[in-house]
Amino acid sequence: MATQYAITGTTAKEITASVERGVAEGALEPGTALPPVRGLAERLGVSPGTVATAYKELRGRAIVVTRGRGGTVVSAAPAVASRRPPRVPAGLRDLAGGHPDPELLPHLVPPSLLSPGARSHRGTPRLARLEKVARDWLAPDGVPTEHLTFAHGALDLIGRLLSVELRPGDAVAMEDPGYHHLLDLVTALGLRTVPVAVDDRGIRPEALRVALRAGVRAVVCSPRAQNPYGGSFSEARRDALVEEFRKEPDVLVVENDHASSVADAPLHTLTTGGLARWVHVRTVSKFLGTDLRWAAAACDPTTLARHDGRLLLTSGWVSHLLQETVHGLMTDADTRALLARAQETYALRRNTLVRELAGHGMEAHGVSGMNVWVPVRDESAVVNGLRSHGWWVAAGARFRTSAAPGVRISAAELTPPDAVRLASDFAAVLGESEATYGG
Structure with a gap:
């Protein structure tokens, strides 16, 4: 077993609860392999059928998955624990969140008339x-x-x-x-x-x-x-x-x-x-x-x-x-006007980044919306390299199932001058280690 967490219980219900508790508390992380049915049964002093019943319940609730000869492992996104994005390190420009520019959002004013009564x-x-x-x-x-x-x-x-x-x-x-x-x-x-x-x-x-x-x-x-x-x-x-x-x-x-x-x-x-x-x-x-x-x-x-x-x-x-x-x-007429300006602004920022990256010989995808996808060979090397230049981008592993590696850059708040600087820094990162880029 690739973890120090000890599964406990003498009934299927208790074993299920023990695994769920370990997942919810983070002791059993996504991808962690659970013990083979017979091995866990022997350690707990129960029948293999009891452990098999517990594993079946966990599979039905999407807490674990079975991968044939790969055994039973904790799901990539178990239903009892949320996978949160990495916290943005202090001092870095966040281009990973995928959020709109706050300056291009209307001011929210709650309605003056609340629903009467219960x-x-x-x-x-x-x-x-x-x-x-x-x-x-x-x-x-x-x-x-x-x-x-x-x-x-x-x-x-x-x-x-x-x-x-x-x-x-x-x-x-x-x-x-x-x-x-x-x-x-x-x-x-x-x-x-x-x-x-x-x-x-x-x-x-x-x-x-x-x-x-x-x-x-x-x-x-x-x-x-x-x-x-x-x-x-x-x-x-x-x-x-x-x-x-x-x-x-x-x-x-x-x-x-x-x-x-x-x-x-x-x-x-x-x-x-x-x-x-x-x-x-x-x-x-x-x-x-x-x-x-x-x-x-x-x-x-x-x-x-x-x-x-x-x-x-x-x-x-x-x-x-x-x-x-x-x-x-x-x-609201003012809001509609703001949306038209937001659409033009996001297009300008995204297209500028794609153009600047292409100018440095980098493939980039983003014909609509707020995000740009850049194929790379080594996501971690690129993310860490850009981090050293003050940028925080999203590694593509969170978005991929079988697609080739890449990084996602949210361009919603990236002004054209910033896009020029980011593309230059990106090129410098790739120049430091050509093996990081797969474009």
């Missing part, structure tokens, strides 16, 4: 005026808006749908590289991730075809501002993907348009392709405020019924105070 909104979970605003927001991009719902952000909606639609062990096709919180969420739900390669036009049709043939039950993808690669569907790419999806009508297609209003790329949505099972979700945290955990989602009627049925049994509804705040901002 009453349930289960009967009317959505404000009618915000539903209209959401439809007016989605429809011009071609998204069908007959069936609409709200959620506490994209992760909340996607997690709820996957837990209703799928069962532990089912497969989900995910972008590779892709958004690390979504990758962790799929693992925490006990689902299997099937990586789908991406390029500057989003997920690649041939990779999607392989995933669909492998029997995935759902696909999660971004039509633009793909995180971390920055890809954006072209019309031709969208049509090619729709053709693949039509061959598997029972697969749930989740389109996460997380940057929408500031993505600086047209939306070529999969939802116009007549798919049977689909949902298009948009959040506002990237351009109205990171604390506004609200999302609008258009979907097919079956998906709507399943999502809202589960929502009714949990939180019940999205806070009307939150809905009032979002409505006020989305109908």
Whole structure:
């Protein structure tokens, strides 16, 4: 056993609780191998069946996974412990967080009229005026808006749908590289991730075809501002993907348009392709405020019924105070003007960084959104090298399943002069050790 933590217990329930406690407290880290069933049974003085039952329970709750001859190990993102990003060292410029520029966010003013009294909104979970605003927001991009719902952000909606639609062990096709919180969420739900390669036009049709043939039950993808690669569907790419999806009508297609209003790329949505099972979700945290955990989602009627049925049994509804705040901002002329400026600013900053890196002979990807992906050979060497120059970027390991190494740079707050300096420092790091770069 590759850890000093001692699993205890004489019943399956006690053994399960002991492992869960070790994971939650950090004593059993992701990837840690658990003892073989017979070895642990002998040490604890119990039958192998007791240990096997405990391991089965842990697998069902996505705390551990079994890797054949590799044995049973703690999951990469166990459901009883959160994987947090590394803390930014003092004195470094943070380009790893993926956050918007605070200067390009509106000031949040809570609604003056609070909900009167203590009453349930289960009967009317959505404000009618915000539903209209959401439809007016989605429809011009071609998204069908007959069936609409709200959620506490994209992760909340996607997690709820996957837990209703799928069962532990089912497969989900995910972008590779892709958004690390979504990758962790799929693992925490006990689902299997099937990586789908991406390029500057989003997920690649041939990779999607392989995933669909492998029997995935759902696909999660971004039509633009793909995180971390920055890809954006072209019309031709969208049509090619729709053709693949039509061959598997029972697969749930989740389109996460997380940057929408500031993505600086047209939306070529999969939802116009007549798919049977689909949902298009948009959040506002990237351009109205990171604390506004609200999302609008258009979907097919079956998906709507399943999502809202589960929502009714949990939180019940999205806070009307939150809905009032979002409505006020989305109908405010000054906020709309700020969003237009934010979109132009983010495009300028991202494009400047890509151009400056290319000027130093470095490959970089980022045709939309706030992030730039730079392929490298040794992520740690690049991260530590840039750290010595005062920059903190994200190692790509958090975003990758089987994709080649890289680093993600969040360009939202990176002014053009800063981009020039960063590119120069990046080139210096690579010059110090050519083996770090794989571009």
